[in-house]
Amino acid sequence: MNTRKALYQYGYRRCADQGRSSPARHPVAVVGAGPVGLCTAIDLAQRGVPVVLLDDADRIGEGSRGICYAKRTLEILDRLGVADPCLEKGVTWRIGKVFQNDDLLYAFDLLPEDGHKMPAFINLQQYYLEHALVERAAALPNLEIRWRNKVIDLKRRNDGATLTVETPEGPYDLDAEWVVAADGARSALRGMLGLAFQGEVFEDRFLIADVKMKGEFPPERWFWFDPPFHDGHSALLHKQPDDVWRIDLQLGPDADAKAEQTPERVVPRLRQMLGHDDFSLEWVSVYTFQCRRLERFVHGRVVFAGDSAHQVSPFGARGANSGIQDAENLAWKLALILKGEAPESLIESYDLERSAAADENIGHSTRSTDFIAPRSAQELRFRDATLSLARHAPFAKRMVNSGRLSMPSTYETPLSTPDRETWSGSARLGAPVPDAPMRDRSGRSVWLLEALGGEETILHVPNGSQPPAGSRVLILGEDLIDEHGFFTQRFDTSPGSTYLVRPDQHLAARWRHATPPLIESASRRLRGIEGDHA
């Protein structure tokens, strides 16, 4: 049934580290060339840190995995230079519809306002994202991807780790000052460190089918509770590129995983759902899922990111999206530490910020699962009561939960300098700053997030007095012109307003009237040099 062949094949190549008498030493080794490992490696390389990326396979394209990439993820991918091919290939969507039986319960719009470069979501097969990332990685001279390099042993040291890597030509050792374990939900590195991966296991089985057909359905996320074509269970339909549709059918806890994957079972189910059988199956699998996490993401010089650190149910598209946000949180911190511009303890803020994000994601995904797959007669009664009330009372509509879609986390972090004044607008301390369409000095259109890039930046609204000094200052009205007023509104500006933005574009501090010592102190704080460190 799972006949999809690898779409992209990469070759093993012997590297200079093999056959040495003593191990070569690298600043960073990233293990796992999935989206999280690739993003981490690219981000580090863009920041001038040489990276070795190790992967045990030599191809991408198999399996049916992440398909939904959220606005914040796309903004990160844009900074990493891969958003364009993803947007070009992907299906852009923002409307979701929730049905019960045949009736539309409600519809939602994920991005109801203008003035953002990136859409709310795109759907894209994970292999297209990975391919775009591999292409980008290949263009970076200080990033080396080693296919069919499987880490089989890890020895921790105070100043790094030694990895033993198995290749088709035999094993070799390499030393890395830092190791990023982005080796997925079944992380071998997690096992090598003997770390527990605990949480909640859900009994319900789900059938996932990627179906190729010429569909009449619009590019929207359609979710059914108890649809006429799939009695008593839930169903999801979502468009992907290449006329492929993701279909997700709840099967219940007692379903026979093996039997349910056979065409004899799958085709009639889909025929009932789609009303025809003019489709072919790209991929079918039956899965259960778990919501769990490592207690700590940082173990000395070994840092876990993505599914190796935390795992969620698929409802809400929080797996790949949160993993890529881990990558961006980690990369700038590691880069500063390796360059000696921040203390090693800055890495603790990765653990703190991304642990909180993981808890948030696990919380959302667990609550969605409770709603989609009730586990007792009473849970089902509450669920069905909510669905019925949703037709009569607005409060119940808000309780209907078919997956709360991935949003970036707002960090409550010692790296932020607490607000002293009150601010309105959508910019929030600790959150990624909102995008806005601007013009640069020469009158060219530029998006705010493009202008910020990956550097710590001060944004300043002039008020006639001396503008702030700092490594990078952008003056509103000079360097960036807020032609349409989006910036003014979203940042609640007044003359003299000054904003300090982290290298990951999260807001670190803001003042109505900043003084050089305040800015300097906040800048040191965001690098973990002063302030109350966890």
Next chain:
Amino acid sequence: MSTLVVESRFADPDRAYRALIEAHRGLSDEDSATLNSRLVLILANHIGDHAVLQDAIALAKQSMAATDAATE
């Protein structure tokens, strides 16, 4: 308004109790459970305060434990 009120609030508590009884009269256990589920959701939203809801859940559970102990 963030603690559960446990003092009597109805002017005529007997009538309020009677309203619940009447709502359930003639229903099967299954239909009663269905009705109660809707009522709980409606009333919980009316309270609209997570801490109060938690207090109410705790009081209900506490009273179940006390009842169980009394019957043993």
